[in-house]
Amino acid sequence: MTAAPGTMLALQGVSVVKDGRTILHPLDLTLAERRVGIIGRNGSGKSTLARLFNGIETPSTGTVLLGDCADRRALRRGVGFVFQNPDNQIVYPIVEEDLAFGLKNLKLPPEEIRARIDTVLDRFGLAGLRGRFTHQLSGGEKQMIALAGVLVMRPATVVLDEPATLLDLWNRNRLMQLIAGLEEQVIMVSHDLEMLARFDRVLLVEAGRIAADGPPDQVIARYRAGAAC
Amino acid sequence: MLGEGYVAGTSPLHRARPLWKLLGLIVLCTMLFVGPAWPALALGGAAVAAGFALARLPPIHAARALRPLAWILALLFAVQLWLSGWALAAFAVLRFAVLILAATLVTLTTRSSEFVDGILALLAPAPAWVPKARIALAISLALRFLPMVRDMLEQIRQAQAARGLERNLIALSVPLLLRALKSADDISAAIYARSFDEAD
Numbered sequence: 083m084t085a086a087p088g089t090m091l092a093l094q095g096v097s098v099v100k101d102g103r104t105i106l107h108p109l110d111l112t113l114a115e116r117r118v119g120i121i122g123r124n125g126s127g128k129s130t131l132a133r134l135f136n137g138i139e140t141p142s143t144g145t146v147l148l149g150d151c152a153d154r155r156a157l158r159r160g161v162g163f164v165f166q167n168p169d170n171q172i173v174y175p176i177v178e179e180d181l182a183f184g185l186k187n188l189k190l191p192p193e194e195i196r197a198r199i200d201t202v203l204d205r206f207g208l209a210g211l212r213g214r215f216t217h218q219l220s221g222g223e224k225q226m227i228a229l230a231g232v233l234v235m236r237p238a239t240v241v242l243d244e245p246a247t248l249l250d251l252w253n254r255n256r257l258m259q260l261i262a263g264l265e266e267q268v269i270m271v272s273h274d275l276e277m278l279a280r281f282d283r284v285l286l287v288e289a290g291r292i293a294a295d296g297p298p299d300q301v302i303a304r305y306r307a308g309a310a311c
Numbered sequence: 312m313l314g315e316g317y318v319a320g321t322s323p324l325h326r327a328r329p330l331w332k333l334l335g336l337i338v339l340c341t342m343l344f345v346g347p348a349w350p351a352l353a354l355g356g357a358a359v360a361a362g363f364a365l366a367r368l369p370p371i372h373a374a375r376a377l378r379p380l381a382w383i384l385a386l387l388f389a390v391q392l393w394l395s396g397w398a399l400a401a402f403a404v405l406r407f408a409v410l411i412l413a414a415t416l417v418t419l420t421t422r423s424s425e426f427v428d429g430i431l432a433l434l435a436p437a438p439a440w441v442p443k444a445r446i447a448l449a450i451s452l453a454l455r456f457l458p459m460v461r462d463m464l465e466q467i468r469q470a471q472a473a474r475g476l477e478r479n480l481i482a483l484s485v486p487l488l489l490r491a492l493k494s495a496d497d498i499s500a501a502i503y504a505r506s507f508d509e510a511d
Contacts, residue, residue, distance in 0.1 A: 158506045173455060176422060
C-alpha cells in the first residue's frame with residue numbers, strides 16, 4: 083500500500099548545514115510507502131532528516147514537498163510530529179486542553195474541537211485521562227497523549243522520533259501496537275529493529291547520507307553487520 | 312499563581328468569564344496600591360476571602376499558595392520592620408499575601424486554556440503588531456512548566472547528592488539553566504510542529 087495521492091512526501095536536493103558542518107548531504111527522496119523506518123547511529127542525521135518532513139527543520143538547500151506543495155504551513159498541517167520526550171511536547175497542564183492546542187491553532191470551531199478530542203480519546207482508550215494534569219501522568223500515558231495531540235489534527239503522515247526510548251516494555255508494546263494500527267502514513271526513527279522489520283521500507287542514515295534504502299530485511303542486515311565491526 | 316492550579320468546580324467563580332476575573336484581579340491590585348492603605352487592604356482581604364468561599368475552595372489551597380513564599384514574606388517583614396516599624400511591616404506582608412491569594416484564586420478557578428482566552432480578550436484592543444497569541448501562550452507555558460522545572464531541579468539535586476555534593480546554589484543553577492534552555496528549544500519546535508504559526 084502507498085500514501086494517498088497528493089500527500090506523498092518528497093525531498094528534492096535537500097541538504098542541512100549548521101555552523102559550517104554538513105548534517106545532511108544533498109538528497110532526493112520520495113516516500114510513498116505507508117510504513118517507513120529510519121535507522122542509524124547516534125548523530126548520523128536521522129532526527130534532522132525526520133524533522134525536515136514536518137518543517138521543524140529548514141533545509142539549507144532544496145525543497146520538501148507534500149504532494150506538489152512546498153508551503154511550510156501546509157507541511158505542518160499534513161505531517162504530524164511526535165518527539166522522543168513527551169514532556170517537551172505537551173504544552174498545557176490539562177490533557178484535554180493540550181489536545182485542543184493544535185486544533186485551536188487551526189481555528190476550528192469549538193464543537194469540532196470537542197468532537198475530535200472525544201474521537202481520539204475513545205480510539206486509544208484514554209477517555210479517563212481527559213481531565214488529568216499532564217505532569218501527573220506516567221511516561222507511557224504522556225507519550226500516548228503526545229501522539230493523540232498529533233493525531234487529533236488528522237495529518238496524512240505521522241513522523242515519530244524514537245517515541246519508545248523513554249518507555250518501559252509494557253508501554254513500548256502498547257505504543258507500538260497503537261502505531262501499527264494507524265491508518266496514517268508512519269515515518270519512524272527508531273532503534274527498535276524488531277518493530278521496523280514489519281515496515282514496508284527502511285532507510286539507513288550514515289554520516290548525513292542515505293547509506294541503504296530498501297526492504298527492512300536487507301537494510302537492517304546491513305546495519306547489524308556495520309554494528310558488529 | 313502556581314502550575315498545579317486549576318481545581319475543577321461549578322461555582323459562579325469557575326463559570327465567570329476569564330476576562331472578568333483578570334480585570335477583577337487588575338482592579339484589586341490597583342486598589343491595594345493606590346487606595347487608602349488599611350481600608351483598601353481590609354476590603355481586598357475580604358474580597359479574596361469571599362472569593363474563596365464563593366468558589367467553595369477550602370483554606371488549605373490558600374495555605375499551599377503561601378507556603379513556598381513564606382521565606383520571602385518573612386524577609387519582607389524583617390526588612391520593613393527594620394526600616395519602618397511594626398505597622399508598615401505588617402501592612403506590607405499582608406498586602407503581598409492578599410495579592411498572592413487573589414492571583415491564586417484566579418488560577419484555581421480558571422483552566423489555563425481559558426486563561427489564555429482571557430489574556431487574548433484583554434489584548435484584543437492592542438494594535439496588530441502586538442503578538443497576542445505568543446504573549447498568551449508564554450503565560451500559559453509558564454504555568455505548565457513550573458512543575459517540570461521543579462522536577463528537573465530535584466533530579467539534578469539527587470544526581471549531585473549521589474556523587475557527594477551537598478546543596479550548592481551555583482552547582483544546582485548552572486545545569487538547571489542548561490537543561491531548561493535545551494527543553495525550551497525542544498518545546499519551541501513542538502509548538503510550531505502543531506501549527507502555532509497559524510495562530511497569530
